[in-house]
Amino acid sequence: MSNQKLLVVGTMAFDEIITPSETSGKVLGGAATYIGLAAAYAQAETGIVSVVGNDFTEEHLQLLRDRNIDLSGVEQVADQPSFYWKGKYHSNMNSRDTLDTQLNVLANFSPKVPTYFKDARVVMLGNLDPNVQQQVLDQLTPNPQRVVLLDTMNFWMDSQLEALLRVIKQVDVITINDEEAIQLSGKNNLVMAAKAIHAMGPSFVIIKKGEHGALLFHSEGPFYAPALPLDQVIDPTGAGDSFAGGLSGYLTKQNAVTAKEIKQGILYGTAAASICVGGMGTKGLEKADGQVFAHQLQKLEQLRTIV
Ligand code: AMP
Numbered sequence: 001m002s003n004q005k006l007l008v009v010g011t012m013a014f015d016e017i018i019t020p021s022e023t024s025g026k027v028l029g030g031a032a033t034y035i036g037l038a039a040a041y042a043q044a045e046t047g048i049v050s051v052v053g054n055d056f057t058e059e060h061l062q063l064l065r066d067r068n069i070d071l072s073g074v075e076q077v078a079d080q081p082s083f084y085w086k087g088k089y090h091s092n093m094n095s096r097d098t099l100d101t102q103l104n105v106l107a108n109f110s111p112k113v114p115t116y117f118k119d120a121r122v123v124m125l126g127n128l129d130p131n132v133q134q135q136v137l138d139q140l141t142p143n144p145q146r147v148v149l150l151d152t153m154n155f156w157m158d159s160q161l162e163a164l165l166r167v168i169k170q171v172d173v174i175t176i177n178d179e180e181a182i183q184l185s186g187k188n189n190l191v192m193a194a195k196a197i198h199a200m201g202p203s204f205v206i207i208k209k210g211e212h213g214a215l216l217f218h219s220e221g222p223f224y225a226p227a228l229p230l231d232q233v234i235d236p237t238g239a240g241d242s243f244a245g246g247l248s249g250y251l252t253k254q255n256a257v258t259a260k261e262i263k264q265g266i267l268y269g270t271a272a273a274s275i276c277v278g279g280m281g282t283k284g285l286e287k288a289d290g291q292v293f294a295h296q297l298q299k300l301e302q303l304r305t306i307v
Contacts, residue, residue: 002145006044006252007117008035009136010126010151010241011083011106012052012074015281017237018088018099024235027281028060030083031126031151034238037285038245038272039124040067041293044252047117049073049136050128051109053082063286072114077105093233094210101155106132113139124248125150125171126241130163137170147257149173150202151244154180169201173262175244175269177208190215191222204262206247208240214266218259225266228274228299235280239273242285246272271296 010032017024032050039046047070052060054077061071086100111132118141125133125148133150140146150171156164157180168174174197182188185196194205194217205217211233213226246269247262254261274296278284 002121002143003119004045004252005117005120006039006046006122006124006248007049007113007120007136008032008039008046008124008126008245008248009049009111009133010035010124010128012048012050012056013083013085014055014081015084015237016086017235017281018086019093019235019280020089020091022234022280024280028063029085029237029281031128031241033064033282034241034276034285035124035126035245035248036064036069037067037282038242038269038276039249039252040069041246041272041290042249042253042268043068044122044249046070046249047073047114047120049111049113049117051075051077051083051105051111053077053080053105055081070114070117073112073117075109075112080105087237089236093236096236098155111136111139119143121145121147122248122252123148124244125167126244127151127153127156130156130160130167133167134163137167147172147251149175149244149248149251151175151240152180153177154183157183165200168197171202172257173204173206173247174202175206175208175240175247177210177240181205181207191217204259206266208243210236210239214243214270216259216262216266218262220259223259223263223266225263225270225300226303227270228296228303230274230277233277234284236277237281238276238285242272242276243269246270267297267300271300
């Protein structure tokens with residue numbers, strides 16, 4: 001069996017989130033933060049590569065270390081603030097506007113993958129500049145059993161499309177939301193969009209549809225995983241990253257990765273996302289332990305079973 005190491009690259013950030021009922025103030029966020037917290041449910045051996053600024057405190061870092069996440073690949077820059085994102089949700093919470101994105105420390109970031117994680121079995125390229133994602137891929141040592149996953153968003157399609165397409169060519173699994181799949185592919189139907197993205201490189205194309213679940217497209221036909229119906233969504237920020245974290249964490253613990261493991265991993269991702277949206281920022285994931293996660297997985301099974 002190959003190693004069970006999960007290498008994550010992505011933003012570590014401060015976010016300000018405005019929902020119809022609450023304004024968060026500056027809170028911990030970032031794609032890699034959510035991915036790491038969600039992957040911890042699978043007890044994957046996770047290492048993050050990222051950059052933070054002088055506003056990141058020891059307390060924020062300790063929160064991740066407490067979940068056995070290795071931060072030796074996280075650089076701290078002394079004279080600049082961390083990546084910052086501000087978003088406002090519409091009244092139905094299904095869509096949001098980005099009000100501000102400040103790259104700050106990310107603008108001149110050159111990632112350094114710790115030697116220990118260079119042979120990682122699973123590499124999760126979280127949402128971040130595709131040039132940085134590429135630099136991470138370039139530092140890896142070969143592992144024939146490696147699985148590379150990618151999550152991205154419209155910001156990078158708008159600003160770094162060429163670099164993004166180059167990275168997409170090298171990944172096995174892409175997770176992308178429905179609107180972004182349409183933007184990336186230029187098609188206006190999800191099945192056609194998935195086919196077009198599949199042709200760009202990834203064997204597995206996962207299209208996230210928010211509260212309507214996720215669709216997997218691969219050579220054996222589509223698979224659908226509903227999201228858990230929830231009576232309360234506090235804040236959807238990070239749901240996509242938590243999905244990626246749950247999925248990649250699960251895959252890291254498997255001996256082989258075929259369509260079967262990807263499908264089960266999608267359930268892990270769905271369970272992690274359902275926990276994430278139950279609190280403001282990272283609070284949902286911070287509060288829920290492994291037992292809560294197992295309970296969410298069980299509820300997902302029930303949702304899909306006829307008795
Ligand atoms: P999600 O709701 O899953 O799309 O993830 C939201 C998280 O992504 C927030 O914590 C942000 O800090 C982070 N984020 C927002 N915009 C970007 C971006 N352009 N690149 C990387 N991360 C981002």
